[in-house]
Amino acid sequence: xFDNLSEKLDKAFHVLKGHGQITEINVAETLKEVRRALLDxxxxxxxxxxxxxxVKEKALGQNVLTNLQPGQLMVKIVKDELTQLMGxxxxxxxxxxxxxxxxxxxxxxSGKTTFSGKLANYLKAKKSKxxxxxxxxxxxxxxxxxxxxxxxxxxxxxxxxxxxxxxxAIAEAGVKHAKSLGCNIVIIDTAxxxxxxxxxxxxIANIHKxxxxxxxxxxxxxxxxxxxVNTAKAFNDVLNFDGVILTKLDGxxxxxxxxxxxxxxxxxxKFIGTGEKMEAIDVFYxxxxxxxxxxxxxxxxxxxxx
Amino acid sequence: EKSKSSFFGKLSKAVAGKSKxxxxxxxxxxxxxxxxxxxxxxxxxxxxxxxERVSRDKYMGADELNxxxxxxxxxxxxxxxxxxxxxxxxxxxxxxxxxxVVGVNGVGKTTTIGKLAYQFKKQGLKVVxxxxxxxxxxxxxxxxxxxxxxxxxxxxxxxxxxPASVAFDTxxxxxxxNADVVLIDTAxxxxxxxxxxxxxxxxxxxxxxVVSDAPHEVLLVLDGSTGQNAFEQAKQFTxxxxxxxxxxxxxxxxxxxxxxxxxxxxFQIPVKYxxxxxxxxxxxxxxxxxxxxxxxxx
Ligand SMILES: Nc1nc2c(ncn2[C@@H]2O[C@H](COP(=O)(O)OP(=O)(O)OP(=O)(O)O)[C@@H](O)[C@H]2O)c(=O)[nH]1
Ligand SMILES: Nc1nc2c(ncn2[C@@H]2O[C@H](COP(=O)(O)OP(=O)(O)OP(=O)(O)O)[C@@H](O)[C@H]2O)c(=O)[nH]1
Ligand SMILES: [Mg+2]
Ligand SMILES: [Mg+2]
Numbered sequence: 001x002f003d004n005l006s007e008k009l010d011k012a013f014h015v016l017k018g019h020g021q022i023t024e025i026n027v028a029e030t031l032k033e034v035r036r037a038l039l040d041x042x043x044x045x046x047x048x049x050x051x052x053x054x055v056k057e058k059a060l061g062q063n064v065l066t067n068l069q070p071g072q073l074m075v076k077i078v079k080d081e082l083t084q085l086m087g088x089x090x091x092x093x094x095x096x097x098x099x100x101x102x103x104x105x106x107x108x109x110s111g112k113t114t115f116s117g118k119l120a121n122y123l124k125a126k127k128s129k130x131x132x133x134x135x136x137x138x139x140x141x142x143x144x145x146x147x148x149x150x151x152x153x154x155x156x157x158x159x160x161x162x163x164x165x166x167x168x169a170i171a172e173a174g175v176k177h178a179k180s181l182g183c184n185i186v187i188i189d190t191a192x193x194x195x196x197x198x199x200x201x202x203x204i205a206n207i208h209k210x211x212x213x214x215x216x217x218x219x220x221x222x223x224x225x226x227x228x229v230n231t232a233k234a235f236n237d238v239l240n241f242d243g244v245i246l247t248k249l250d251g252x253x254x255x256x257x258x259x260x261x262x263x264x265x266x267x268x269x270k271f272i273g274t275g276e277k278m279e280a281i282d283v284f285y286x287x288x289x290x291x292x293x294x295x296x297x298x299x300x301x302x303x304x305x306x
Numbered sequence: 307e308k309s310k311s312s313f314f315g316k317l318s319k320a321v322a323g324k325s326k327x328x329x330x331x332x333x334x335x336x337x338x339x340x341x342x343x344x345x346x347x348x349x350x351x352x353x354x355x356x357x358e359r360v361s362r363d364k365y366m367g368a369d370e371l372n373x374x375x376x377x378x379x380x381x382x383x384x385x386x387x388x389x390x391x392x393x394x395x396x397x398x399x400x401x402x403x404x405x406x407v408v409g410v411n412g413v414g415k416t417t418t419i420g421k422l423a424y425q426f427k428k429q430g431l432k433v434v435x436x437x438x439x440x441x442x443x444x445x446x447x448x449x450x451x452x453x454x455x456x457x458x459x460x461x462x463x464x465x466x467x468x469p470a471s472v473a474f475d476t477x478x479x480x481x482x483x484n485a486d487v488v489l490i491d492t493a494x495x496x497x498x499x500x501x502x503x504x505x506x507x508x509x510x511x512x513x514x515x516v517v518s519d520a521p522h523e524v525l526l527v528l529d530g531s532t533g534q535n536a537f538e539q540a541k542q543f544t545x546x547x548x549x550x551x552x553x554x555x556x557x558x559x560x561x562x563x564x565x566x567x568x569x570x571x572x573f574q575i576p577v578k579y580x581x582x583x584x585x586x587x588x589x590x591x592x593x594x595x596x597x598x599x600x601x602x603x604x
Contacts, residue, residue, distance in 0.1 A: 036346055042533030045340045108556060108584070109412030109529065113443075139584070141420075141451035142444040149443035149465075194559040221412065225343040225533025227561035248411060251496040253535035276411065276442070 022059045022073070030074050031056055041254030041293045044229045047263050055081055079290055085259060086286035091268040093243065094214045095127065099178045101186045101211050105204055105235055106219035108192030111247035111273055113143065115219055116189040117150035118273065118281040123185055124156060131185035134174030135160035136167040136207065139191045147189055154278050157181065167191070171207045188213070195234030205238050216241040217270070220257065222249045228257035229264045236265040247273035250280065254293050327360050335375075342564035342601040345534050348571065352379055380594040382571040392578045393591040394422075394523065394551075396431060396487055402480040404488045404513060404520035406438075406473075408506060408543055409527035411494030414555035414581050416445065418527055419489045420452030421581070421589035427456055431486040436476030437462035438469040438509065439493040449491050455586060459483075469493065469505065470512040477516035490521070497542030506546050524549045525578070530556045530563035540569045549573070555581030558588070562601050 031052045038048040058077050094100065102119065104112040116133055123129040133151050135158060137143035144160045151158035159174040171188050178186045190207065193200035208216060218232065218241045235241060244261055249272045258269060269284040332353055339349040355378040363374075396403045405422070407415045419435065426433045435453050437460055439445035446462050453460035461476040473490050480488045492509065495502035513520040526549040528536050543549050552570065554563045557580045566577050577592040 039340060039346050040534055042343075042535070045337055107531065107559070109414065111412065140448075141455075142447035145447045146442075146444035153443070194556075196559055221529070221531070223410070223529070223532045223535040225531060225561065225565065226341050227343070227531050227559070230560045231531075248496065250499075251410070251535065252498045252538055253533075257533070 022062050024060065027056060027059055027074070034074075034078055037294060038256060038259075041256035041295070042223075042225045042228070042260075043256035043293070044226055044260035044264075047229070047260050050263075051081070051085070051259070079294065082259065082290040082293065083287045086262050086289055087268050090283040090285060091243065091270055093217075093270055095123070095129070095185065097214045099132075099175065099184045099186045100215070101175060101188065101213040102215045102217060103188045103204075103208060103211065103213040103239075104190055104217055104219055105239055105241065106192060106245075107194060107221070107231060108140075110192065110219045110221045111245075112192065112219045113137070113146050113150065113189050114276065115217075115245055115247060115271070115273055115281070116147065116187045117154055117156075118278055119271070120151075120156045120185070120187050121154040121278045122281050124154070129185045130181075130183045131156050131187055132174065132178040132181060132183040133158045134171060134178075134186060134188045136170050136174075136188055137191035138165045138167055138170070143189075143191065150278070157183070167203060168206045168210050171211050175211050186211075195231045201234070201238050208239055215243065217243050217245050218261075218267075219245045219247060220261065222246045222255040222257060222272075223251060223253040224257040226260075228260045232261040232265050236267065241265075241267060243268050243270035245269070245271050245273065246284070250274045254295060255289065256293050258289055259293060327357055332357075338601055339564065342562035343533050344564035344601075345537070345568050348382070348564075348568035351568075351571075352382070355381070376595055376598050379567065379598045382567050383594045383597075384570040384574045384576045392576060392593075393425075394578060396426070396429075400519070400522055402434070402477070402485045402488045402517065403522050404477065404480075404490065404517055405523040405525055406490040406492065406510070406513075406521040406547070407525045407527060408492050408547055408549070409494060410496050410529075410539055413494065413527045413529040413532075414553075415439075415494065415527045416448050416452065416491050417584065418525075418553055418555060418579070418581060418589065419449065419491050420456060421586060422579075423452065423456045423458050423487075423489055424586045425589065426487050427458060432483070433458040433487045433489065434476060434480045434483065434485045435460040436473055436488060436490040438472050438476075438491045440465055440467045440469050440472060441493040445491070445493065470509045473509050473513050474516060477513055477520060481516060488520075497539050503542060503546040506543075510547060523551055525551050525553055526575070527553045527555060528563070528566060528569075530554045530580075531559065531561035532565065534565060536565040537569060537572075540573055540575070544573055544575070549575055551576055551578045553577070553579040553581065553589075554592075557600075558582040563597075564601060 035048050035052045055078055106112050120131040123131050135144045135147045148158050159177045161170050164170050175186050216239050218235050272282050272284050274280045407419055409415050423433045437446045437449045461479050463472050524547045526543050552575055554566055580590050580592050582588045
């Protein structure tokens with residue numbers, strides 16, 4: 001169902017052709033296609049609107065270079081704007097604390113537990129760190145078991161307390177335990193929660209207060225649709241999180257939620273999840289994500305050559 | 307509630323006594339629908355239907371509008387054979403009635419199975435669960451917790467074993483115990499992974515060695531917060547397993563799940579259930595009018 005944006009723009013290009021300058025009239029059709037592509041990619045309705053307005057401002061009055069078709073110039077403007085919006089270089093996570101505490105947050109099923117394992121594995125293998133995983137999901141059936149299995153797979157210790165149903169207390173005890181073991185990273189897995197669930201949001205705020213994490217991460221499924229803005233904003237209001245993790249990018253979603261989240265909370269996307277296995281983690285590249293959202297790798301390289 | 311009434315209010319004013327809908331109203335309608343994940347194509351289709359209806363029925367009263375809007379949107383949702391009653395009806399001549407539950411990672415398959423098992427059990431049916439997710443960490447333990455909660459038997463093997471073999475065992479056990487319903491859990495899989503999709507077809511084939519017309523239902527679970535990618539999910543899972551019904555989960559949040567309208571329309575698959583929480587009772591029979599109304603609530 002996803003037509004390539006470049007193809008669509010090509011169709012719209014004829015409107016622009018023959019004009020030396022981008023004008024209000026000749027840009028309208030192209031912008032409509034851009035907006036449509038953004039919506040198909042799940043970029044939030046309002047943000048897509050704002051974005052196309054910005055692109056329009058940037059484009060109007062620009063002289064079309066001799067070696068660039070007007071349509072290609074538009075694509076370049078769109079792509080540059082998008083990349084800029086998505087942030088500059090990949091941002092690392094803060095590991096300065098001893099131990100450094102990393103708190104996971106997010107909706108149900110977004111990939112928190114899996115990512116906790118991946119991050120522990122990554123920090124252990126790539127940064128020679130000694131992580132401890134802490135199981136603070138006391139609700140989901142077998143959530144604690146899941147983290148234990150993950151810990152075993154990667155050879156990382158897991159702290160849990162099955163007799164305790166207070167995640168705040170478990171988190172605190174976990175940090176203490178990490179210190180006694182000489183672990184320099186503590187990764188706290190939490191239960192999935194909805195932003196509208198006040199009790200659960202208060203709970204994670206309390207965990208946050210109790211362990212003062214260096215890094216609070218918001219884990220979000222890259223297939224998320226229009227609601228991504230509401231959820232990201234609500235979690236950010238409560239936690240003022242430090243970064244975003246985009247999971248399940250091994251699928252074929254365009255991942256427009258990435259732009260929506262970035263524009264609404266202005267926090268960097270730090271890692272992406274690209275599979276169920278523990279090695280399926282990667283740092284985030286804004287420009288690649290822009291290409292993906294627009295579905296237009298070929299046009300971009302064409303523009304870059306021009 | 308406020309935005310709902312003001313939206314309908316505006317719509318009424320704009321349409322009442324006219325034969326054409328104002329552009330501004332259509333823009334508003336577009337925003338409401340696209341923001342509910344209905345998607346551009348389906349939104350345009352709905353707008354066309356409403357424009358057509360208004361031009362045909364000319365000069366309608368304001369109170370009819372609400373109804374028309376609901377009707378035109380709900381009209382895209384595929385009907386089931388039993389009218390408004392969309393829940394699974396377990397026929398007594400198909401024993402055991404086999405329901406296989408599929409979907410991408412983390413959408414709520416296992417939880418939905420737990421909730422369904424509870425409902426069937428309450429109806430006095432004999433239920434068996436099959437732990438067909440042998441891949442994800444502690445997936446078997448998770449289903450086992452649900453089996454205990456509902457107090458129904460679970461058939462399992464150890465992690466890493468062949469899911470088709472688990473399904474085979476489950477059906478054999480269900481036949482031997484004269485069970486009414488079998489619910490088969492499967493591992494979450496992204497629909498673009500060919501091997502994993504083929505695995506589902508294999509599970510199906512192996513089940514047919516025990517019950518020749520199994521599975522009687524393939525329930526595709528969609529996460530209500532998923533956007534347009536759900537289309538591709540429906541397409542690929544239908545290709546691999548002939549999905550017969552849909553469940554939309556996590557509608558207790560702010561996400562609207564509007565993408566299922568287009569899916570139900572295009573693939574002619576009825577939505578049967580919605581998930582509205584993590585608890586055992588948080589599964590409701592799908593009601594299309596309530597569903598459509600939810601788009602216009604804050
Ligand atoms: N394909 C793919 N699957 C993933 C990825 N990350 C997580 N998953 C899968 O998504 C599902 C949910 O992941 P979990 O880690 O259990 O998610 P969670 O956020 O901890 O879920 P709750 O604790 O229930 O809120 C599992 O099937 C994971 O294997 C990813 O990057 N790609
Ligand atoms: N709020 C809410 N949470 C739900 C609902 N349905 C499931 N969940 C939660 O979503 C998360 C994932 O549910 P699962 O049932 O494990 O999903 P799954 O599809 O079996 O996941 P995998 O087997 O890993 O692919 C869990 O935390 C569930 O408690 C629902 O209707 N509402
Ligand atoms: Mg978890
Ligand atoms: Mg499951």
